[in-house]
Amino acid sequence: MVGAVLTQNTNWTNVTKAIDNLRRAELLDYSRLFRLSVDQLAEYIRPSGYYNIKAGRLHNLLEMIDSCYGGKLDRFFSDEIEQARENLLSVKGVGPETADSILLYACGQPVFVIDAYTHRVLSRHNLVEEVTDYHTMQEMMMDHLPADAQLYNEFHALFVLVAKQFCKKTKPLCDKCPLREFNL
Ligand code: SF4
Known part of the structure; x- marks a missing residue:
């Protein structure tokens, strides 16, 4: 906390x-x-x-x-x-x-945490609008995943990792990114 x-x-x-x-x-x-x-x-x-x-x-x-x-x-x-x-x-x-x-x-509750990294990756893959709100992004993720705190924990950590290492703010490194095959 x-x-x-x-x-x-x-x-x-x-x-x-x-x-x-x-x-x-x-x-x-x-x-x-x-x-x-x-x-x-x-x-x-x-x-x-x-x-x-x-x-x-x-x-x-x-x-x-x-x-x-x-x-x-x-x-x-x-x-x-x-x-x-x-x-x-x-x-x-x-x-x-x-x-x-x-x-x-x-609390260990199954609640998906959204942050700027999540938004960057989701919007670059056209899964959410570039201008959107916290609740819309959270609903989108939680509608597509089972309610599992451990899974949400891991997902969030992976969003952060992929954004820091590949999905950089100005120059995304798509050719090296593990998510490149999901690029639309
Ligand atoms: S492929 Fe990777 S670096 Fe490129 S937009 Fe997707 S998450 Fe970002």
Whole structure:
């Protein structure tokens, strides 16, 4: 959950440095993290960039767990998908991608996560419009795949990998890409 917030607008290497700071201080624990002030939290997560904003968002998320689930993570993890998503989206600073990342990776729910990489690959293969929205892309993927969290997890990782290695923003390397035979 911490990672899903910290990864906004930065790369995962910076996120792991911030998470390592929290781990070393034994703060990767709901109650301990919630007891920190936003300023204290910001210092620990400084390597993730935009640390003041992210500390506020993280604190908002912890507050939601407190008010909706009595501060019990297991109650949150076992909530219905739609209710949990609604609660996540009510948190200031948590959008659909962050909410769905938490649902998939933390809660283990079968929710397909869409990001800029997914959009790039799907739109270049004419599977979605270039100008589209998060929900349309997610629906398209979930309509064509069985509801399986492990599968969605793997799919998302592969979208990221193929986009980083081949489907680059300006010059896609289609001739070397494993998806070239699906190019329309
Ligand atoms: S073949 Fe690969 S690089 Fe080319 S558009 Fe498709 S995903 Fe991108």
